[in-house]
Amino acid sequence: MDPLTGDVWTAGDLLDRLERRDAFFVLDVRNRDEFERFRLEGRRPVPALNIPYFEMLEIGGKDEMVDSVVAYVEQDLTGALPSDLPILAVCAKGDTSEFVAQGLRRLGYRSANLKGGMRAWGEHYATRPLVESPDLAIYQVSRPARGCLSYVVASARKAIVIDPLRHLQPYLDLARGKGLTIEAVIDTHGHADHISGGRVLAAETGALYYLHPYDAVHPIDVLPATTPYEFIRDGQVFMVGQHELQALHIPGHTLGLVALRLDDSYLFTGDSIFIRSIARPDLGGKAETWAPLHGQSLRRLLGLPGAITVLPGHFSSLDEADEMGRFVASLDDLKRRNDGLVVLQRESEGGFIRYLLESLPQFIPEYVDIKRVNAGLLTPTEEDAMTLELGKNVCALSQAYTASGGGGQ
Amino acid sequence: MSQVFDKLLDARGLNCPMPLVNARKEIGKLAPGQVLKVVATDRGSIADFQGWAKVAKSVELVGQETESTDGTNVYVHYVKRLA
Numbered sequence: 409m410d411p412l413t414g415d416v417w418t419a420g421d422l423l424d425r426l427e428r429r430d431a432f433f434v435l436d437v438r439n440r441d442e443f444e445r446f447r448l449e450g451r452r453p454v455p456a457l458n459i460p461y462f463e464m465l466e467i468g469g470k471d472e473m474v475d476s477v478v479a480y481v482e483q484d485l486t487g488a489l490p491s492d493l494p495i496l497a498v499c500a501k502g503d504t505s506e507f508v509a510q511g512l513r514r515l516g517y518r519s520a521n522l523k524g525g526m527r528a529w530g531e532h533y534a535t536r537p538l539v540e541s542p543d544l545a546i547y548q549v550s551r552p553a554r555g556c557l558s559y560v561v562a563s564a565r566k567a568i569v570i571d572p573l574r575h576l577q578p579y580l581d582l583a584r585g586k587g588l589t590i591e592a593v594i595d596t597h598g599h600a601d602h603i604s605g606g607r608v609l610a611a612e613t614g615a616l617y618y619l620h621p622y623d624a625v626h627p628i629d630v631l632p633a634t635t636p637y638e639f640i641r642d643g644q645v646f647m648v649g650q651h652e653l654q655a656l657h658i659p660g661h662t663l664g665l666v667a668l669r670l671d672d673s674y675l676f677t678g679d680s681i682f683i684r685s686i687a688r689p690d691l692g693g694k695a696e697t698w699a700p701l702h703g704q705s706l707r708r709l710l711g712l713p714g715a716i717t718v719l720p721g722h723f724s725s726l727d728e729a730d731e732m733g734r735f736v737a738s739l740d741d742l743k744r745r746n747d748g749l750v751v752l753q754r755e756s757e758g759g760f761i762r763y764l765l766e767s768l769p770q771f772i773p774e775y776v777d778i779k780r781v782n783a784g785l786l787t788p789t790e791e792d793a794m795t796l797e798l799g800k801n802v803c804a805l806s807q808a809y810t811a812s813g814g815g816g817q
Numbered sequence: 818m819s820q821v822f823d824k825l826l827d828a829r830g831l832n833c834p835m836p837l838v839n840a841r842k843e844i845g846k847l848a849p850g851q852v853l854k855v856v857a858t859d860r861g862s863i864a865d866f867q868g869w870a871k872v873a874k875s876v877e878l879v880g881q882e883t884e885s886t887d888g889t890n891v892y893v894h895y896v897k898r899l900a
Contacts, residue, residue, distance in 0.1 A: 439864050461834050462869035471842055473834050500861055504834040791860060 415509065417496060417520050419532035423552055426450035426726055427733050433490050435519075436498040437461035437508055438526065446526060446553075446799035448498065451727040457488060461504045473504070477511025494518045501525040529553045530798065533578040536734050538719070544651060545586070546674065548719065548734055549578050555723045555801045556602050557735055559676060560588070563649025568592045569615075570668060570676050571721055572605035574793065579609055590615045592646060594655075595782075596678030596721060597665040598623035600691040600775040601801035603793055604782045607635050620657065623664030626783045627692030628776055635784035640666055658709060660702025661687035661803070667709060675716045675739065681709060682720040683728040683737055685808035686748030690768050691775055699764045706752055714740035722801050724808035747807045767805040820880045820895045822854035823847060829858045829891065836862045837869055840896060844876055847898045852879060855894040866894045875900045 417425070425432065426448070434456035436443050443458040459480075461473070467484065468476030481489065489495060495517050497505035502525035512519035522529065530553045538546040547560040551573050559570040560582055567588040572579050583590055593610040598619070610617035620640045624633040642657035648670065655666040661679040668676040679687040680702075689695050689702040716739050723735045730736065743749050751763050774796050780786035781796070788796060802809070826843050828836035836857040844853050855866070863881060870878035880895040 439868055442864075460865075460868050462837055462865050463872050465834065465837065465841065466869060466872045471838075473838055499833070501833065503832040507834065 415513075415520055416523050418523050419528045419553075420534075422448070422496070422522060422529060423532065423534060426454070426552075427729070432494040432496055433457075434496050434498055435459065435489070435508060435512070437464065437504055438498070438500050442500065442526075442798075446530070448496075448529070449725065449800070451725075451729075455490075457485075459485075461499065461508065464508070473507035474511045474514070477508050478514055481511065481515055489517060491517065494520060496520055496522055498522045499525045501527050526553075527794065530794070531575060533573070533575065534733065535578055535582055536732065538717075538734060538736060543649060546670075546719070547582060548736075549573070549582070550723075550735070551602075552726065553800070554602060554797065555725075557719070557721055557723065559719060560590075561648050561653065561670065562586065562588050563651060565589060566591050566649070568594060568646060568648055568653065569606075569609060570594050571596055571599070571678065572609045574603040574605050574797065576605050576609050576612060579605070580612070583613070589613075592616050592618060594618045594640070594646070594666075594668065595623070596668065596676065597662040598626075598779055598782050599679075600662075600779050601722075601772070601803050602797055603778060603788075607637070607784075620655075620664030620666050622659070623662050624783065626779055626785060627663065627694065629780065629785065631783070631785055633783040633785070640664075642666075656708065658705035660689050660698055660705045662692060663698070663701075665705070669712065669716070672713045672716060674719055675709070675712060676719045676721075677709065678721045679803050680706060681718055681739075681742060681746065681749065682722055682724065682804050682808065683718075683735055683742070684724055684745075684747060685804040686746065686752075687803055688768055688805050689764055690771065691779075691803070693776075695765060695768060699761045700757070702764060703752065703757055703760045706749070710739070710743065710749070710752070712739060714738065714743070718742055722803050724800070724804050748805060764805070767807060769802050769804075769806040769809060772802055820854070820882075821852065822895060823851040824853050826853055826855045828855055828862075831857065831859065833859050833861050833865065837865055840866075840894070841869075841873075844896055844898050849898050849900050851898055853896045853898070855896065857892050857894070858889065860890065860892065862892050862894065866896070870896070 464480040465476045468480035470476040497508040499505040506521045509519040509521040545562045549558045590613040595606040619637040644655045646653040689698040877897045882893040884891045
Protein backbone atom coordinates (compact mmCIF):
# COMPACT_ATOMS: atom_id res chain seq x y z
CA MET A 409 0.00 0.00 0.00
CA ASP A 410 1.19 3.50 -0.77
CA PRO A 411 1.74 5.12 2.63
CA LEU A 412 0.85 8.55 1.27
CA THR A 413 -2.30 7.81 -0.66
CA GLY A 414 -3.65 4.55 0.71
CA ASP A 415 -5.44 2.05 -1.44
CA VAL A 416 -8.93 3.30 -0.68
CA TRP A 417 -10.23 6.83 -0.35
CA THR A 418 -13.54 7.46 1.32
CA ALA A 419 -15.68 10.35 0.14
CA GLY A 420 -14.43 12.22 3.21
CA ASP A 421 -10.79 11.60 2.24
CA LEU A 422 -11.61 12.84 -1.24
CA LEU A 423 -13.15 16.07 0.10
CA ASP A 424 -10.06 16.70 2.26
CA ARG A 425 -7.81 16.29 -0.77
CA LEU A 426 -9.96 18.50 -2.99
CA GLU A 427 -10.02 21.19 -0.32
CA ARG A 428 -6.26 20.97 0.20
CA ARG A 429 -5.74 21.24 -3.57
CA ASP A 430 -3.78 17.97 -3.54
CA ALA A 431 -2.62 16.94 -6.99
CA PHE A 432 -4.06 13.67 -8.22
CA PHE A 433 -5.41 12.16 -11.42
CA VAL A 434 -8.82 10.56 -11.97
CA LEU A 435 -9.47 7.53 -14.13
CA ASP A 436 -13.26 7.43 -14.34
CA VAL A 437 -14.65 4.18 -15.79
CA ARG A 438 -18.36 5.07 -15.93
CA ASN A 439 -20.32 5.59 -19.16
CA ARG A 440 -19.45 8.72 -21.07
CA ASP A 441 -22.81 10.39 -20.42
CA GLU A 442 -22.57 9.69 -16.69
CA PHE A 443 -19.12 11.23 -16.68
CA GLU A 444 -20.31 14.30 -18.58
CA ARG A 445 -23.22 14.86 -16.24
CA PHE A 446 -21.42 14.43 -12.95
CA ARG A 447 -17.68 14.58 -12.47
CA LEU A 448 -15.28 15.35 -9.67
CA GLU A 449 -14.57 19.01 -9.24
CA GLY A 450 -12.23 20.64 -6.78
CA ARG A 451 -10.81 23.96 -5.76
CA ARG A 452 -8.75 23.62 -8.89
CA PRO A 453 -9.38 21.51 -12.01
CA VAL A 454 -8.95 17.79 -11.43
CA PRO A 455 -7.25 16.15 -14.43
CA ALA A 456 -9.37 13.19 -15.51
CA LEU A 457 -9.67 10.56 -18.17
CA ASN A 458 -12.93 8.74 -18.88
CA ILE A 459 -12.75 5.23 -20.25
CA PRO A 460 -15.86 3.11 -19.67
CA TYR A 461 -14.92 -0.15 -17.95
CA PHE A 462 -16.63 -2.25 -20.63
CA GLU A 463 -14.23 -0.80 -23.19
CA MET A 464 -11.30 -1.83 -21.00
CA LEU A 465 -12.82 -5.26 -20.58
CA GLU A 466 -13.52 -5.81 -24.26
CA ILE A 467 -10.43 -4.19 -25.72
CA GLY A 468 -8.18 -5.58 -22.97
CA GLY A 469 -9.74 -8.85 -24.00
CA LYS A 470 -9.08 -10.97 -20.91
CA ASP A 471 -11.59 -13.05 -19.00
CA GLU A 472 -11.03 -11.27 -15.69
CA MET A 473 -11.49 -7.54 -15.08
CA VAL A 474 -8.10 -6.88 -13.48
CA ASP A 475 -6.27 -8.71 -16.27
CA SER A 476 -8.21 -6.73 -18.87
CA VAL A 477 -7.35 -3.46 -17.14
CA VAL A 478 -3.67 -4.37 -17.18
CA ALA A 479 -3.78 -5.37 -20.85
CA TYR A 480 -5.77 -2.28 -21.85
CA VAL A 481 -3.52 0.16 -20.01
CA GLU A 482 -0.39 -1.45 -21.49
CA GLN A 483 -1.84 -1.30 -25.02
CA ASP A 484 -3.64 2.01 -25.05
CA LEU A 485 -2.81 4.17 -22.05
CA THR A 486 0.94 4.07 -21.72
CA GLY A 487 1.97 7.69 -21.49
CA ALA A 488 -1.58 8.89 -20.89
CA LEU A 489 -1.47 8.18 -17.16
CA PRO A 490 0.85 10.09 -14.83
CA SER A 491 3.49 8.06 -13.06
CA ASP A 492 4.18 10.82 -10.53
CA LEU A 493 0.62 11.39 -9.24
CA PRO A 494 -1.82 9.21 -7.36
CA ILE A 495 -4.51 7.91 -9.69
CA LEU A 496 -7.98 7.69 -8.22
CA ALA A 497 -10.13 5.04 -9.90
CA VAL A 498 -13.76 6.08 -9.97
CA CYS A 499 -16.98 4.37 -11.02
CA ALA A 500 -20.65 4.60 -10.13
CA LYS A 501 -20.66 2.54 -6.93
CA GLY A 502 -17.02 1.76 -6.24
CA ASP A 503 -16.96 -1.95 -7.14
CA THR A 504 -15.58 -1.88 -10.67
CA SER A 505 -13.09 0.85 -9.86
CA GLU A 506 -11.53 -1.44 -7.23
CA PHE A 507 -10.53 -3.81 -10.06
CA VAL A 508 -9.17 -0.85 -11.99
CA ALA A 509 -7.10 0.38 -9.04
CA GLN A 510 -5.71 -3.15 -8.57
CA GLY A 511 -4.78 -3.36 -12.25
CA LEU A 512 -3.02 0.00 -12.11
CA ARG A 513 -1.08 -0.99 -9.01
CA ARG A 514 0.01 -4.19 -10.71
CA LEU A 515 1.55 -1.97 -13.39
CA GLY A 516 3.38 0.09 -10.78
CA TYR A 517 1.07 3.11 -10.63
CA ARG A 518 0.06 4.64 -7.32
CA SER A 519 -3.64 4.03 -7.43
CA ALA A 520 -6.52 4.18 -4.99
CA ASN A 521 -10.19 3.31 -5.27
CA LEU A 522 -12.94 5.79 -4.45
CA LYS A 523 -14.95 3.77 -1.94
CA GLY A 524 -18.64 3.70 -2.81
CA GLY A 525 -17.93 5.51 -6.09
CA MET A 526 -19.73 8.63 -7.30
CA ARG A 527 -22.80 7.51 -5.40
CA ALA A 528 -20.97 7.83 -2.09
CA TRP A 529 -19.39 11.10 -3.18
CA GLY A 530 -22.79 12.47 -4.22
CA GLU A 531 -24.23 11.52 -0.83
CA HIS A 532 -21.35 12.75 1.28
CA TYR A 533 -22.09 15.50 3.80
CA ALA A 534 -19.74 17.81 5.68
CA THR A 535 -20.71 19.75 8.79
CA ARG A 536 -18.72 22.87 9.64
CA PRO A 537 -19.32 25.13 12.67
CA LEU A 538 -19.55 28.82 11.76
CA VAL A 539 -20.08 30.01 15.32
CA GLU A 540 -20.31 27.80 18.35
CA SER A 541 -21.21 29.09 21.80
CA PRO A 542 -23.98 28.21 24.25
CA ASP A 543 -25.73 31.45 23.27
CA LEU A 544 -25.54 30.84 19.53
CA ALA A 545 -24.30 28.10 17.29
CA ILE A 546 -24.57 27.94 13.51
CA TYR A 547 -23.48 24.88 11.56
CA GLN A 548 -23.17 24.79 7.80
CA VAL A 549 -24.10 21.31 6.57
CA SER A 550 -23.02 20.86 2.98
CA ARG A 551 -23.32 18.23 0.33
CA PRO A 552 -20.12 19.11 -1.52
CA ALA A 553 -20.62 17.09 -4.71
CA ARG A 554 -23.96 18.80 -5.34
CA GLY A 555 -23.03 22.26 -4.11
CA CYS A 556 -25.94 22.29 -1.66
CA LEU A 557 -25.78 24.10 1.67
CA SER A 558 -28.05 23.86 4.69
CA TYR A 559 -27.88 25.17 8.22
CA VAL A 560 -28.57 24.32 11.83
CA VAL A 561 -29.05 27.36 14.07
CA ALA A 562 -29.13 26.70 17.80
CA SER A 563 -29.31 28.46 21.12
CA ALA A 564 -29.90 27.02 24.58
CA ARG A 565 -30.11 23.48 23.16
CA LYS A 566 -32.97 24.30 20.81
CA ALA A 567 -32.39 24.28 17.09
CA ILE A 568 -33.94 25.40 13.83
CA VAL A 569 -32.85 23.61 10.67
CA ILE A 570 -32.84 25.58 7.43
CA ASP A 571 -33.09 23.84 4.05
CA PRO A 572 -32.18 20.32 5.21
CA LEU A 573 -31.09 18.07 2.36
CA ARG A 574 -32.45 14.66 1.49
CA HIS A 575 -30.42 12.50 3.91
CA LEU A 576 -31.42 13.13 7.51
CA GLN A 577 -28.54 11.45 9.31
CA PRO A 578 -26.17 14.44 9.34
CA TYR A 579 -28.83 16.55 11.11
CA LEU A 580 -29.86 13.83 13.51
CA ASP A 581 -26.21 13.09 14.34
CA LEU A 582 -25.45 16.77 14.91
CA ALA A 583 -28.51 17.23 17.11
CA ARG A 584 -27.66 14.17 19.17
CA GLY A 585 -23.97 15.02 19.40
CA LYS A 586 -24.64 18.56 20.59
CA GLY A 587 -27.70 17.72 22.66
CA LEU A 588 -30.03 19.85 20.52
CA THR A 589 -33.78 19.54 20.13
CA ILE A 590 -34.95 20.43 16.63
CA GLU A 591 -38.03 22.60 17.09
CA ALA A 592 -38.59 23.95 13.60
CA VAL A 593 -37.57 23.10 10.07
CA ILE A 594 -37.73 25.82 7.44
CA ASP A 595 -37.42 25.47 3.70
CA THR A 596 -36.47 28.86 2.28
CA HIS A 597 -38.28 27.84 -0.89
CA GLY A 598 -39.57 24.89 -2.92
CA HIS A 599 -36.31 23.46 -4.16
CA ALA A 600 -35.84 22.43 -7.78
CA ASP A 601 -32.35 20.97 -7.78
CA HIS A 602 -32.57 18.62 -4.82
CA ILE A 603 -35.10 16.69 -2.83
CA SER A 604 -35.75 18.49 0.43
CA GLY A 605 -35.37 16.63 3.69
CA GLY A 606 -37.56 19.23 5.38
CA ARG A 607 -40.88 17.52 5.73
CA VAL A 608 -39.39 14.16 6.69
CA LEU A 609 -36.95 15.66 9.20
CA ALA A 610 -39.80 17.58 10.82
CA ALA A 611 -41.95 14.46 11.02
CA GLU A 612 -39.07 12.43 12.42
CA THR A 613 -38.21 14.95 15.15
CA GLY A 614 -41.68 16.24 15.96
CA ALA A 615 -40.71 19.71 14.73
CA LEU A 616 -42.97 22.02 12.75
CA TYR A 617 -42.24 22.35 9.04
CA TYR A 618 -42.42 25.83 7.53
CA LEU A 619 -42.70 26.94 3.91
CA HIS A 620 -44.01 30.07 2.20
CA PRO A 621 -47.45 29.11 0.81
CA TYR A 622 -46.61 30.37 -2.69
CA ASP A 623 -44.04 27.58 -2.93
CA ALA A 624 -46.58 24.98 -1.88
CA VAL A 625 -48.00 25.26 -5.39
CA HIS A 626 -46.07 23.54 -8.17
CA PRO A 627 -45.35 26.41 -10.60
CA ILE A 628 -45.71 24.39 -13.78
CA ASP A 629 -48.43 21.90 -12.80
CA VAL A 630 -50.23 24.63 -10.80
CA LEU A 631 -51.23 21.98 -8.27
CA PRO A 632 -51.10 22.35 -4.47
CA ALA A 633 -48.72 20.38 -2.29
CA THR A 634 -50.30 17.29 -0.81
CA THR A 635 -48.33 17.37 2.42
CA PRO A 636 -48.85 19.55 5.52
CA TYR A 637 -46.80 22.64 6.32
CA GLU A 638 -46.99 25.83 8.37
CA PHE A 639 -47.27 29.11 6.48
CA ILE A 640 -44.35 31.54 6.57
CA ARG A 641 -45.25 35.17 6.06
CA ASP A 642 -43.05 38.16 5.34
CA GLY A 643 -41.68 39.63 8.57
CA GLN A 644 -42.46 36.56 10.67
CA VAL A 645 -40.00 36.09 13.52
CA PHE A 646 -38.71 32.78 14.86
CA MET A 647 -36.91 33.01 18.19
CA VAL A 648 -33.57 31.26 18.57
CA GLY A 649 -32.88 31.77 22.26
CA GLN A 650 -32.65 35.57 22.57
CA HIS A 651 -31.98 35.97 18.84
CA GLU A 652 -34.55 36.91 16.23
CA LEU A 653 -34.66 34.99 12.98
CA GLN A 654 -36.85 37.03 10.67
CA ALA A 655 -38.30 35.90 7.35
CA LEU A 656 -37.97 38.30 4.41
CA HIS A 657 -40.13 37.37 1.44
CA ILE A 658 -37.89 37.84 -1.61
CA PRO A 659 -39.67 36.33 -4.64
CA GLY A 660 -37.68 35.86 -7.83
CA HIS A 661 -35.97 32.47 -7.93
CA THR A 662 -39.33 31.12 -6.75
CA LEU A 663 -42.50 33.00 -5.84
CA GLY A 664 -42.32 31.96 -2.21
CA LEU A 665 -38.60 32.38 -1.54
CA VAL A 666 -37.70 33.78 1.86
CA ALA A 667 -34.36 34.89 3.23
CA LEU A 668 -33.87 34.52 6.97
CA ARG A 669 -32.12 37.29 8.84
CA LEU A 670 -30.61 36.49 12.23
CA ASP A 671 -30.41 39.86 14.02
CA ASP A 672 -28.02 42.12 12.09
CA SER A 673 -25.42 39.37 12.04
CA TYR A 674 -26.34 36.63 9.57
CA LEU A 675 -28.46 36.40 6.46
CA PHE A 676 -29.52 32.98 5.19
CA THR A 677 -30.13 33.92 1.57
CA GLY A 678 -31.53 30.63 0.24
CA ASP A 679 -31.38 30.83 -3.55
CA SER A 680 -30.95 34.56 -4.03
CA ILE A 681 -27.39 35.69 -3.37
CA PHE A 682 -24.65 33.06 -3.57
CA ILE A 683 -20.93 33.74 -3.15
CA ARG A 684 -19.89 34.09 -6.78
CA SER A 685 -23.21 34.58 -8.49
CA ILE A 686 -26.93 35.00 -7.95
CA ALA A 687 -29.87 32.66 -8.46
CA ARG A 688 -31.58 32.12 -11.80
CA PRO A 689 -35.23 33.25 -12.11
CA ASP A 690 -36.43 30.71 -14.68
CA LEU A 691 -36.86 27.39 -12.87
CA GLY A 692 -40.60 27.96 -12.48
CA GLY A 693 -40.85 28.30 -16.26
CA LYS A 694 -41.69 32.03 -16.03
CA ALA A 695 -38.35 33.79 -16.43
CA GLU A 696 -39.65 37.00 -17.99
CA THR A 697 -42.40 37.43 -15.41
CA TRP A 698 -40.23 36.59 -12.44
CA ALA A 699 -37.01 38.39 -13.44
CA PRO A 700 -38.28 41.85 -12.37
CA LEU A 701 -39.35 40.43 -8.99
CA HIS A 702 -35.92 38.91 -8.60
CA GLY A 703 -34.28 42.28 -9.25
CA GLN A 704 -36.52 44.05 -6.69
CA SER A 705 -35.88 41.36 -4.08
CA LEU A 706 -32.12 41.52 -4.54
CA ARG A 707 -32.23 45.31 -4.17
CA ARG A 708 -34.12 44.81 -0.91
CA LEU A 709 -31.33 42.57 0.35
CA LEU A 710 -28.67 45.09 -0.73
CA GLY A 711 -30.30 47.55 1.71
CA LEU A 712 -29.40 45.37 4.70
CA PRO A 713 -26.36 46.22 6.88
CA GLY A 714 -23.20 45.64 4.85
CA ALA A 715 -21.46 43.79 7.67
CA ILE A 716 -24.11 41.08 7.73
CA THR A 717 -22.70 37.63 6.92
CA VAL A 718 -24.31 35.97 3.91
CA LEU A 719 -24.95 32.24 4.25
CA PRO A 720 -26.05 31.00 0.83
CA GLY A 721 -28.09 27.97 -0.22
CA HIS A 722 -25.59 26.82 -2.83
CA PHE A 723 -22.12 27.07 -4.21
CA SER A 724 -20.95 26.41 -7.74
CA SER A 725 -17.34 25.56 -7.04
CA LEU A 726 -15.36 24.44 -3.99
CA ASP A 727 -12.99 27.35 -4.50
CA GLU A 728 -15.73 29.71 -3.27
CA ALA A 729 -15.04 28.43 0.25
CA ASP A 730 -12.67 30.07 2.70
CA GLU A 731 -9.62 28.18 3.93
CA MET A 732 -11.76 26.46 6.56
CA GLY A 733 -14.05 25.11 3.83
CA ARG A 734 -16.91 27.44 4.82
CA PHE A 735 -19.08 29.22 2.28
CA VAL A 736 -19.54 32.63 3.91
CA ALA A 737 -18.89 36.27 3.04
CA SER A 738 -20.05 39.67 4.21
CA LEU A 739 -22.65 41.48 2.13
CA ASP A 740 -20.21 44.34 1.58
CA ASP A 741 -17.62 41.92 0.28
CA LEU A 742 -20.14 40.37 -2.10
CA LYS A 743 -21.21 43.80 -3.37
CA ARG A 744 -17.66 44.08 -4.69
CA ARG A 745 -17.06 40.58 -6.02
CA ASN A 746 -20.34 38.77 -6.70
CA ASP A 747 -20.93 38.89 -10.48
CA GLY A 748 -24.67 39.37 -10.19
CA LEU A 749 -24.54 42.01 -7.46
CA VAL A 750 -21.92 43.99 -9.36
CA VAL A 751 -24.24 44.14 -12.36
CA LEU A 752 -27.25 44.88 -10.15
CA GLN A 753 -25.52 47.96 -8.67
CA ARG A 754 -24.34 49.16 -12.06
CA GLU A 755 -27.41 48.63 -14.25
CA SER A 756 -30.87 50.17 -14.47
CA GLU A 757 -33.82 47.94 -13.65
CA GLY A 758 -34.29 47.13 -17.33
CA GLY A 759 -30.59 46.52 -17.86
CA PHE A 760 -30.51 44.10 -14.96
CA ILE A 761 -33.52 42.18 -16.27
CA ARG A 762 -31.80 41.86 -19.65
CA TYR A 763 -28.67 40.58 -17.88
CA LEU A 764 -30.72 37.97 -16.02
CA LEU A 765 -32.45 36.74 -19.14
CA GLU A 766 -29.22 36.58 -21.11
CA SER A 767 -27.47 34.60 -18.37
CA LEU A 768 -29.79 31.64 -18.01
CA PRO A 769 -28.07 28.26 -18.03
CA GLN A 770 -29.74 25.35 -19.78
CA PHE A 771 -33.06 24.32 -18.23
CA ILE A 772 -32.73 21.00 -16.40
CA PRO A 773 -35.78 18.83 -17.17
CA GLU A 774 -35.35 16.80 -13.95
CA TYR A 775 -35.99 19.95 -11.94
CA VAL A 776 -39.69 19.89 -12.80
CA ASP A 777 -39.98 16.42 -11.26
CA ILE A 778 -37.88 17.35 -8.23
CA LYS A 779 -40.32 20.19 -7.52
CA ARG A 780 -43.12 17.63 -7.79
CA VAL A 781 -41.38 15.41 -5.25
CA ASN A 782 -40.93 18.36 -2.90
CA ALA A 783 -44.63 19.21 -3.19
CA GLY A 784 -45.61 15.62 -2.46
CA LEU A 785 -47.00 15.22 -5.99
CA LEU A 786 -44.56 12.46 -6.87
CA THR A 787 -42.98 9.74 -4.70
CA PRO A 788 -39.71 8.42 -6.09
CA THR A 789 -37.96 5.18 -5.21
CA GLU A 790 -34.49 5.54 -3.72
CA GLU A 791 -32.96 4.77 -7.14
CA ASP A 792 -35.18 7.38 -8.80
CA ALA A 793 -34.32 9.95 -6.14
CA MET A 794 -30.63 9.31 -6.72
CA THR A 795 -31.00 9.66 -10.47
CA LEU A 796 -33.02 12.88 -10.14
CA GLU A 797 -30.36 14.40 -7.90
CA LEU A 798 -27.33 13.28 -9.91
CA GLY A 799 -24.69 15.93 -10.46
CA LYS A 800 -24.10 19.46 -9.33
CA ASN A 801 -26.89 21.97 -8.84
CA VAL A 802 -27.51 24.51 -11.59
CA CYS A 803 -29.40 27.15 -9.60
CA ALA A 804 -27.13 30.10 -10.33
CA LEU A 805 -26.78 32.20 -13.46
CA SER A 806 -24.44 30.75 -16.06
CA GLN A 807 -21.41 32.89 -15.13
CA ALA A 808 -21.07 30.83 -11.98
CA TYR A 809 -20.22 27.80 -14.05
CA THR A 810 -18.02 29.36 -16.72
CA ALA A 811 -16.05 31.19 -14.04
CA SER A 812 -15.76 28.03 -11.98
CA GLY A 813 -12.30 26.65 -11.36
CA GLY A 814 -13.72 23.18 -11.14
CA GLY A 815 -14.04 22.10 -14.76
CA GLY A 816 -11.43 19.42 -15.01
CA GLN A 817 -9.78 18.70 -18.31
CA MET B 818 -42.10 -9.70 -25.95
CA SER B 819 -40.32 -12.91 -25.16
CA GLN B 820 -37.05 -13.47 -26.91
CA VAL B 821 -35.76 -16.90 -27.91
CA PHE B 822 -32.46 -17.80 -26.23
CA ASP B 823 -30.03 -20.71 -26.05
CA LYS B 824 -28.49 -20.23 -22.63
CA LEU B 825 -29.46 -18.46 -19.43
CA LEU B 826 -26.98 -16.60 -17.21
CA ASP B 827 -28.24 -15.69 -13.76
CA ALA B 828 -26.35 -12.59 -12.62
CA ARG B 829 -28.90 -11.52 -10.02
CA GLY B 830 -27.34 -10.10 -6.90
CA LEU B 831 -24.02 -9.45 -8.61
CA ASN B 832 -22.57 -5.97 -8.63
CA CYS B 833 -20.91 -4.25 -11.56
CA PRO B 834 -18.76 -5.38 -13.38
CA MET B 835 -19.59 -9.05 -12.75
CA PRO B 836 -22.78 -9.35 -14.88
CA LEU B 837 -20.81 -8.17 -17.89
CA VAL B 838 -17.61 -10.07 -17.04
CA ASN B 839 -19.59 -13.30 -16.69
CA ALA B 840 -21.64 -12.62 -19.82
CA ARG B 841 -18.45 -12.21 -21.85
CA LYS B 842 -17.19 -15.57 -20.65
CA GLU B 843 -20.50 -17.31 -21.39
CA ILE B 844 -20.97 -15.81 -24.82
CA GLY B 845 -17.54 -17.16 -25.74
CA LYS B 846 -18.86 -20.67 -25.18
CA LEU B 847 -21.82 -20.23 -27.55
CA ALA B 848 -21.82 -20.93 -31.25
CA PRO B 849 -22.23 -18.03 -33.69
CA GLY B 850 -25.91 -17.15 -34.02
CA GLN B 851 -26.81 -18.34 -30.53
CA VAL B 852 -28.35 -16.02 -27.93
CA LEU B 853 -27.43 -15.63 -24.26
CA LYS B 854 -30.09 -14.38 -21.86
CA VAL B 855 -28.64 -12.49 -18.88
CA VAL B 856 -30.77 -11.59 -15.86
CA ALA B 857 -29.29 -9.01 -13.51
CA THR B 858 -30.40 -6.81 -10.63
CA ASP B 859 -27.76 -4.13 -11.19
CA ARG B 860 -29.58 -1.22 -12.85
CA GLY B 861 -26.34 0.05 -14.35
CA SER B 862 -26.24 -3.11 -16.46
CA ILE B 863 -28.77 -1.60 -18.90
CA ALA B 864 -26.43 1.12 -20.13
CA ASP B 865 -23.35 -1.05 -19.70
CA PHE B 866 -24.62 -3.86 -21.97
CA GLN B 867 -25.55 -1.23 -24.56
CA GLY B 868 -22.10 0.33 -24.37
CA TRP B 869 -20.35 -3.02 -24.45
CA ALA B 870 -22.31 -4.23 -27.50
CA LYS B 871 -21.15 -1.13 -29.38
CA VAL B 872 -17.51 -1.87 -28.65
CA ALA B 873 -17.57 -5.66 -28.99
CA LYS B 874 -17.39 -6.66 -32.64
CA SER B 875 -18.62 -10.21 -32.21
CA VAL B 876 -21.83 -9.57 -30.25
CA GLU B 877 -25.16 -7.92 -30.86
CA LEU B 878 -27.58 -6.80 -28.17
CA VAL B 879 -30.85 -8.11 -29.60
CA GLY B 880 -33.14 -7.11 -26.75
CA GLN B 881 -33.48 -5.65 -23.26
CA GLU B 882 -36.39 -5.85 -20.83
CA THR B 883 -37.12 -4.77 -17.30
CA GLU B 884 -39.25 -7.15 -15.26
CA SER B 885 -40.66 -6.16 -11.90
CA THR B 886 -41.55 -8.75 -9.31
CA ASP B 887 -42.45 -7.84 -5.72
CA GLY B 888 -41.00 -4.37 -6.16
CA THR B 889 -37.61 -5.73 -7.27
CA ASN B 890 -36.51 -4.92 -10.78
CA VAL B 891 -34.75 -7.52 -12.85
CA TYR B 892 -32.94 -6.33 -15.96
CA VAL B 893 -32.86 -8.81 -18.81
CA HIS B 894 -30.36 -8.62 -21.66
CA TYR B 895 -30.35 -10.82 -24.78
CA VAL B 896 -26.93 -10.99 -26.37
CA LYS B 897 -26.32 -12.77 -29.68
CA ARG B 898 -22.93 -14.12 -30.66
CA LEU B 899 -22.20 -12.99 -34.22
CA ALA B 900 -18.92 -14.69 -35.01
